Amino acid sequence: MSTVSTIPWGLVAVPVFILALPRLLAVLPQKIQFITKCSVVLIATFIMSIVGCIVSIVFALLNRRHEINYVVARIFSYIAAKPCGVTFKIVGEEHLEKCPAIVVCNHQSSMDMMILGRVFPKSCVVMAKKELQYFPFLGIFMTLSNAIFIDRKNHKKAIESTTQAVSDMKKHNSGIWIFPEGTRSRLETADLLPFKKGAFHLAIQSQQPVMPIVAAGYSHIYDSANRSFPGGELEIRVLEPIPTTGMTADDVNDLMERTRAVMLKNLKEMDQSVSSSGSKSTGSSTAIIEGTNDDGLKQRRTTKE
Template sequence: MELGWLLWGAAVLLLLHVLMELSPAVNFAVRIGFYCLLCLVSSALTAPVCLLVNGGRTVKNMKIIKAAVKTFKYLFGLRFEVKGLENFNVDGPAIIVSNHQSILDMMGLMEILPDNCAQVAKKELMYAGTVGLIIYLGGVIFINRKRTSSAKMVMSEVAKTMASDKVKVWVYPEGTRNCTGDLLPFKKGAFYLAVQAQVPVIPVVYSSFTTFYDPKKHLFTSGKIKVEVLPPIETKGLTPDDVTDLTDRCFRTMRETLFRLSGRPSPMTSDSGNSMDWQPGC
């Protein structure tokens, strides 16, 4: 009986392997499914460790989560080439902003996440099963994107927390995932926060995933991701009137870096700093 089940299992795995080789759609679905399952299982196993070591919700748990997630890249054949980590070494809190491409960004985030750093995420992620639990335990700051007044109140509290706890805060200024190989126009919330708290903005840029990951083409293979942490942009002395200029400056710098890391020609940008040819993310 057991031998029969083993034979059936081997046959199913063989068939799945053949289908993955023949069909990009099947290959993509299986790899994404495995990634999601890995996130759920890893979160379930890591959550008790966080509770035992640190006793509950705290940004200190990110060290444990980071150690677990950094193993994922070996299962998916991803390699990271990182430059500029020394730019995280600022005295006191800071706002870290980076481009946001896909659900795989978590691997890139945990590859370089500095100590004592909290992330800002949409509130819906809190209800994503064990993944929601583990990011809650990791001190992630949840924002209701559908209620602007609520989001502003949260960001105001974040500014106070940065000042009192000396934490860095990681924000995706595009506001949503975007796998076009370009940047979406930046929302200004992170930059208002930086000016309000008078802390530096540290831009982080990941090269485009489009050579190995593209949902529209059912592409998900191994690949290399270049990451560059850019020098901090100071905000001391700036006022809310300077936020637009700060946002545009950061956008231009990050977009030029994105194209350089991705091996593409330097982009054309409008005077406002927004892309002239951006398309909605997928």
Template sequence: MGNVVLYYCRVVLAVIVLLVSALYGTIASIVCTIIGKQHLSQYTTARFYYNAMKYIMGIDVKVIGEEKLENKPFIAVSNHQSTLDILMLGRMFPPGCTVTAKTSLKYIPFLGWFMALSGTYFLNRSNRQQSVDTLNDGLRTIKEKKRALWIFPEGTRSYSTDLKILPFKKGAFHLAQQGKIPIVPVVVSNTSTLMNSKYHVFNRGVITVKVMDPISTEDLQKEDIGKFSEDLRDKMFEELKEIGYSKAINETSVPPESVLYTKQKDIERLSSRGEDSAVSSATNLLSQAD
């Protein structure tokens, strides 16, 4: 009962932080637009939100390979899990980067206003041609002004407690192929150890993010996009299995899948050291957990 109450208290606090950040973003977007710096609106708001969540909610983001986001233009693609993806973006967003979002978000007070004012590309899922036109406009801006676009190719949040990446939609890859823009894969550790409604988890902790090497699309042909996206998803999934779950400070309240993963990794680590007795003990514990 105590964990459930704490969970909902932290959810309310996180929503307040998000709304305050959206209000800040609305004001910042107006100011940035007036002074001709609209492309910095999302960057400044992202950093505001990240720092607020870090110091108020106790959730930090550790980035591996961040220097690979320095050379624009590029299209970043990352796995999509929960609302904590916004926090990841808050830490990762480089200046001059923007996102795509469904049109309905435009009408949410503060958050939608901020997104509209800061240059978000809104996609109408019921009107494909309108979405294509929006993305083509975005493509021109990205190339001409050396900007960046962040896309979640899964198309929806997985909310998975397992290590999982859903099948990719191909829009981001068609866009990259059409504009000959590099793709930067970004893999985010499973965040269900920090936030999960099924188990009423909302812990403090650290999200690990791995920026993989940029991939050129100069020679990518339209007919090869399907295989390209599938191969990339497979590579990102292998990376996800390596970085695993986000590190929770309160590990007594995490999904059981993450506990099993940790034990398996411990066995692999001990086995690589040749510690047979320790491996035997750990294996027994693992079988008991199952």
């Protein structure tokens, strides 16, 4: 069989293999499945970095830089989440069209990259720690896509970066994706770490709305502490943007607390929904009663990574 004649077979075989991969991985023992799926995510990240460099150059030449992160994020979500058996239920996806905005999302683990990939809006860039700038290919892609790197160890440089960020946002009419908790939460309950003020200072300085995005706890899908990665459906809520028009620096705390409150409310609602579904399927009494404090919530987070 000639090389030319094998090309059509290859074009069919590759998509079929990708679609069949979740079922193939599902029959593996738990620990082997966990390692294999984590490897798939790492490989997908590497592929995304290389593809991202190419997309960044092509889209820059086409004067469509505002779409770079959006396109690459969707590619990553497909090649990473699909083989791992992770699917998404998106509520409020129409709000993504209201960008540019300062997008804030809860931060649970390294698997949040899949969430970012699925709901990353157009006209938006990423704010990330400076160390990522030196990762092979990933750093090049992020630099080409106008990512904003923050040196957390140097307060003066961090302030300079955020000041430059506001200037770039106004120049390119773009928003920023930020994890306001600042680090992965790894909490045992449906809760959020205290928010840092940076995102809300940026929102008020740029007069852009704050767009909260909340992902449900996903320890039933990915649990690094127990080396479990069975996959499943993950609910993500894109909430109504909070306007900042007319706000000043004096409003930062109020804006931050308002945003955190609405995100926490939705996070607990999703936790109750998952817990109630679990109790119905297993017959156990794990439903959460309204008014229960955080300590009484069903465990939805992993404590280690």
